[in-house]
Amino acid sequence: MLERLLKPKFIVFMVRYLPNPKTDELLLELKTRATRFAEVKDNSELETKIEPFIASLLEEKYIYIVKFSEKVFIFAGYEPLLKFSSGDKILVKHEEALLKVVKGEFVRKEKIRRVLFSILFAMLISLMLSYGTLDKPFSWSLYFILIVIGDLILRILEYILVGYCTDWAI
Numbered sequence: 001m002l003e004r005l006l007k008p009k010f011i012v013f014m015v016r017y018l019p020n021p022k023t024d025e026l027l028l029e030l031k032t033r034a035t036r037f038a039e040v041k042d043n044s045e046l047e048t049k050i051e052p053f054i055a056s057l058l059e060e061k062y063i064y065i066v067k068f069s070e071k072v073f074i075f076a077g078y079e080p081l082l083k084f085s086s087g088d089k090i091l092v093k094h095e096e097a098l099l100k101v102v103k104g105e106f107v108r109k110e111k112i113r114r115v116l117f118s119i120l121f122a123m124l125i126s127l128m129l130s131y132g133t134l135d136k137p138f139s140w141s142l143y144f145i146l147i148v149i150g151d152l153i154l155r156i157l158e159y160i161l162v163g164y165c166t167d168w169a170i
Contacts, residue, residue: 002152002167006159008091010098012063015087027066027073030082034075035060041071050074050102054095063092065102074102089167097163117162121154 003011017023031037038053040046053074060076075081092098159165 002155002159002165003091006091006093006156006165008159008164009061009094010057010063010092011061012065012090012092012098012101012164013082013087014090015064015066015082017066017068023068030064030066030073030075033081034064034077036076038074039071040074046103050099054098054102057095063098090164091159091167093159093163100162101164117158121157 017026036053036056038049040049053076057076060078062077062080064073064075064077064081066073066075090101092101155165
């Protein structure tokens with residue numbers, strides 16, 4: 001839903017898999033469908049492989065970050081590479097925000113910052129929207145509606161201010 005409203009430059013799918021016999025088949029399928037891919041083994045390779053990968057993207061819109069137990073593979077394509085994926089769908093506004101999203105998979109501090117930012121905005125928006133409504137009849141049902149609206153507003157603000165947000169679905 002937010003995808004149509006915000007029109008992001010990139011759509012990132014975070015896919016996490018546990019190693020199993022079908023893992024190699026999945027990687028092979030993604031490599032054949034993707035226009036570009038990179039493999040990152042640890043944090044030391046992050047700067048040397050990710051920044052050139054992002055700089056080399058032309059019109060690729062769909063980015064898949066596939067995380068296994070030790071390795072991370074990043075695939076890019078002009079169209080969705082998988083029919084469905086179990087994981088987060090992140091809408092990204094520009095290249096700098098894409099770099100933040102990819103680094104966020106490796107740097108624990110970035111993950112914590114992202115969660116704290118979301119919690120802070122959610123609290124602020126829900127307080128602003130629910131101000132003065134809890135003492136009226138049907139106030140609890142109105143409060144739950146405001147939570148949903150606040151979540152939508154939070155994701156739009158996060159997209160505008162930070163440059164990326166997770167997709168919102170009803």
